[in-house]
Amino acid sequence: MKTRISEKQLRRFHRLLSVKMIDFDCGEICAPQNNGIPKCCENEFVVPVLFREEYNWHRKNGKFWQRMPPKTKEIRKFIEESETYYVFSQCPGPKDCRRSKRSFNCMIFPFEPYVSREGNITGLMFVEGDKDTCPLIGKPQKTFNPAYIVNYVKFWTEMFELYPEEKEMYMKESRKREGKAKKKGKRFRLIRSEK
Numbered sequence: 001m002k003t004r005i006s007e008k009q010l011r012r013f014h015r016l017l018s019v020k021m022i023d024f025d026c027g028e029i030c031a032p033q034n035n036g037i038p039k040c041c042e043n044e045f046v047v048p049v050l051f052r053e054e055y056n057w058h059r060k061n062g063k064f065w066q067r068m069p070p071k072t073k074e075i076r077k078f079i080e081e082s083e084t085y086y087v088f089s090q091c092p093g094p095k096d097c098r099r100s101k102r103s104f105n106c107m108i109f110p111f112e113p114y115v116s117r118e119g120n121i122t123g124l125m126f127v128e129g130d131k132d133t134c135p136l137i138g139k140p141q142k143t144f145n146p147a148y149i150v151n152y153v154k155f156w157t158e159m160f161e162l163y164p165e166e167k168e169m170y171m172k173e174s175r176k177r178e179g180k181a182k183k184k185g186k187r188f189r190l191i192r193s194e195k
């Protein structure tokens, strides 16, 4: 399979997403209600997928990430239906976490890119779920560091050039999520990246 993300680009992505999303440690909010483990660090809670190049890059520098066979029916189905460029893997957990080893997925949670009908990223949508899924879901715009929002958009814009399949997927997802909110008569929450 052709390599689409160069090491230089991987390092750039990591740098972009290393800017703090918020000014506090959100793990302190959710971990106490979850046996001391931040919810998104629970393996298989946020489906732990790395891009193939990302996985190989980390593996060149150690065994922090290990391929993991899916343990539940839902995860197995997700993997079977997913793109083949994802690697389903696990980390050693929060006690042994190292910032430099975090996956892109760790650094973008709880957001997904909102892609307009014209194909531009005009905001950040929260992943599906509620405050029990992640206490950051539904927080107002001012909670999030503007520099992180800018970098988040840069990350996905560049990623979409390398993986147009991702753009297509998030375009569909954005329409789906808007539709769902409309059907329920709810406001579609978005963190705006364009003023």
Ligand code: SF4
Residues within 6 Å of the ligand: 026, 027, 028, 029, 030, 031, 038, 039, 040, 041, 109, 110, 133, 134, 135, 136
């Ligand atoms: S992103 Fe959400 S789930 Fe993860 S540590 Fe922060 S509050 Fe908890």
Ligand code: SF4
Residues within 6 Å of the ligand: 040, 041, 042, 091, 092, 093, 094, 095, 097, 098, 101, 102, 103, 106
């Ligand atoms: S790498 Fe760190 S931040 Fe990511 S899931 Fe593992 S423990 Fe959590």
